[in-house]
Amino acid sequence: MTKKEIEQLLTAVRSGALEVGDALEQIQEMPYKDLEYAKVDYHRELRNGFPEVIYSPGKSLEQIQGIVADMLKRTKGNILASRADEQVYAAIRELTGDAVYYKDARSVVVKRQEYPVSEDYIAVVTAGTSDIPVAEEAAVTAMVMGNAVRRLYDVGVAGIHRLLDNVEVINRARVIIVVAGMEGALASVVGGLTDKPVIAVPTSIGYGANFGGISALLGMLTSCASGIGVVNIDNGFGAACMASKINQL
Structure with missing residues (x-):
């Protein structure tokens, strides 16, 4: 969860658009989600400026799918799986049509936001x-x-x-x-x-x-x-x- 999302959550509570109990439920799972085989770190963007990245080698396709499915549920930004092959891409593609495979980079991106264009x-x-x-x-x-x-x-x-x-x-x-x-x-x-x-x-x-x-x-x-x-x-x-x-x- 990003700082902006936390601010939006607080605004929703203050305006009455979101019940306090529902907000607490979301906050309880903010630090990380325990999937048993992985603890997906949703505080990383707050601490480091960018979300957790999935390092593909050593993980089964089912584990990668589980992590991506949880991130799709709890985040809104792009998701990156690094050192990924075409099997990893196919597994992620089963979950979302937004998956893009960059073959040279060996990276799969679930592209939900456009990449920036800037002079910087x-x-x-x-x-x-x-x-x-x-x-x-x-x-x-x-x-x-x-x-x-x-x-x-x-x-x-x-x-x-x-x-x-x-x-x-x-x-x-x-x-x-x-x-x-x-x-x-x-x-x-x-x-x-x-x-x-x-x-x-x-x-x-x-x-x-x-x-x-x-x-x-x-x-x-x-x-x-x-x-x-x-x-x-x-x-x-x-x-x-x-x-x-x-x-x-």
């Missing part, structure tokens, strides 16, 4: 095309959390002119998410071109010495450019959460 956008930048799945996870997550997003893909340091041709897109952003594998150099370059905060996402894309993203992670952590924060390998979701908090300050 988050830029999502990739070094290569192979980094797009992680970038799309970040982009979709950011949009679900109420942010406008601009994508700038395949502008890595192997052809630096592609990035330099798009510096204006980067500098107009409020926050920049840079997604890169190999040695992860793109984050340093972007960090040296802008005064905006940069969130670097190392990916597991690369040849043997990339060590599944460790070389990119270490390269980003040791960047000589200032103003760069780094999240875990392939963690587009975490980057979007951080970017959203900065963008909505």
Whole structure:
């Protein structure tokens, strides 16, 4: 339940449109709903600024359906299931026709509200095309959390002119998410071109010495450019959460 919904609840009680007992019943279930296999946290948006997200791996389709069904009943905003495959999408689609599957992002969104369009956008930048799945996870997550997003893909340091041709897109952003594998150099370059905060996402894309993203992670952590924060390998979701908090300050 959001702050706005709580205010509406109180207004309804004061005006007599809602009985006190009915309001108490709703308030009792505000913190979380115990489904036995999951305790769905409905206070998370109040605490953190965005609602709980369903992490799909490790959950059965029945468990995912149960969580989504409860969220459909108790919330009005968009619902996000991350790291989801087509089976998860089909299971959620059985519950609502509002489900949309973003294949590259591996994300299912129950889209009940339109994504925002704003000049205060988050830029999502990739070094290569192979980094797009992680970038799309970040982009979709950011949009679900109420942010406008601009994508700038395949502008890595192997052809630096592609990035330099798009510096204006980067500098107009409020926050920049840079997604890169190999040695992860793109984050340093972007960090040296802008005064905006940069969130670097190392990916597991690369040849043997990339060590599944460790070389990119270490390269980003040791960047000589200032103003760069780094999240875990392939963690587009975490980057979007951080970017959203900065963008909505």
